[in-house]
Amino acid sequence: xxxxxxxxxxxxxxxxxxxxxxxxxxxxxxxxxxxxxxxxxxxxxxxxxxxxxxxxxxxxxxxxxxxxxxxxxxxxxxxxxxxxxxxxxxxxxxxxxxxxxxxxxxxxx
Numbered sequence: 001x002x003x004x005x006x007x008x009x010x011x012x013x014x015x016x017x018x019x020x021x022x023x024x025x026x027x028x029x030x031x032x033x034x035x036x037x038x039x040x041x042x043x044x045x046x047x048x049x050x051x052x053x054x055x056x057x058x059x060x061x062x063x064x065x066x067x068x069x070x071x072x073x074x075x076x077x078x079x080x081x082x083x084x085x086x087x088x089x090x091x092x093x094x095x096x097x098x099x100x101x102x103x104x105x106x107x108x109x
Contacts, residue, residue, distance in 0.1 A: 005098040007043045021072065025064045028072060036083070036104035038076045042068060048099040051088045069103055077107030 009015045011027055020040060021028035031039040044061050048054060054062065073082045082105035087093035 005047050006096050007098040007100065008047055011043070011045060021068070025061045026068065028068070031102065034104075037106045038078055038082075038104065040072060040076070040103045042072070042101040042103060044099055049097050050092075050094055050099055051086055053099075065101060069101065072103055073105065076105075078103075078105040079108045081105060081108060 004012070004014075006015065010017045010019075010029060011022075018030040019027060020030060024045065026042055026044050028040050028042050031041055042065050044058075044065065046058070046061060048058060069082075069084055073079065082103060085102040085104070086099070087095070087102075
């Protein structure tokens with residue numbers, strides 16, 4: 001059995017986090033090194049290494065996460081003004097090798 005990823009340990013409660021959302025497909029935490037006033041990570045429960053490692057049966061979870069991004073943006077005061085980012089591979093800036101989507105922005109007053 002392979003070793004759990006950092007995000008699997010967070011999901012399982014082995015590492016503390018500021019969890020803001022969780023369902024059977026994904027979970028959302030606040031980034032520990034935020035680059036914007038709102039900086040969340042949307043992470044699939046399934047340990048997919050990166051976008052480059054998606055399989056045909058991952059379309060449902062990816063669609064779920066994409067739709068969740070808009071909901072989270074609204075709930076966190078970003079409205080329709082936010083940035084998303086997915087780093088893929090070491091040379092693509094990926095630091096944790098478990099797919100995750102950054103949601104960043106500044107709340108609208």
